[in-house]
Amino acid sequence: QKEVEQNSGPLSVPEGAIASLNCTYSDRVSQSFFWYRQYSGKSPELIMSIYSNGDKEDGRFTAQLNKASQYVSLLIRDSQPSDSATYLCAVSSFNKFYFGSGTKLNVKP
Amino acid sequence: EADIYQTPRYLVIGTGKKITLECSQTMGHDKMYWYQQDPGMELHLIHYSYGVNSTEKGDLSSESTVSRIRTEHFPLTLESARPSHTSQYLCASSELRGRGSNTGELFFGEGSRLTVL
DSSP: OOSEEOOOOOEEEETTSOEEEEEEEOOTTOOEEEEEEEOTTSOOEEEEEEOSSEEEEETTEEEEEETTTTEEEEEESSOOGGGOEEEEEEEEETTEEEEOOOEEEEEEO | OOOEEEEOSEEEEOTTOOEEEEEEESSOOSEEEEEEEOTTSOOEEEEEEEETTEEEEOSSOOSOEEOOSBTTBOOEEESSOOGGGOEEEEEEEEEESSSSSOEEEEEEOOOEEEEEO
């Protein structure tokens, strides 16, 4: 079983809609959780970090963490075509980071 | 914005050549990492370091080697490049979020895209 699981997509949403990206992880002692955005041919860019249960909002982005269910999600409100990218969920435990395979998001104009 | 730099950004070389990919960060981070990523594929950890004179192999076996003589510098070397080494190599660094084991955010460089002919 992989440490971090994501649906590979592609997830297609119309411009202005809410995009919902999900991630589950297997290690119960995981301590830190991250969402990265990666455009084709570019390196991953950190969007959000979340460390405790609940919601964390930053602009159009909201990360949600539920440690009991070992579940992390990212909501993107008012999706824009420029949000089209692959979104990587990452989980860290002590000094190691584990990445999901990413969900490809397409925002259609 | 993270200050982590990789050179060269693009490199095309012939089989058998020795190459070194440079990675430097100016954030004073103790932890540095090398990931390998093929187009459209997952990130694979190939090397990491927790500080000066500390290096460990990652989850994906790699013929490359690394060194950590200075905190800010974490170069990766291939003694004899082969076409199977063609890939994108991403360097990253992180710091402790606080005392103890909570891990801070991981920041990536722009990557080095290697093509071996």
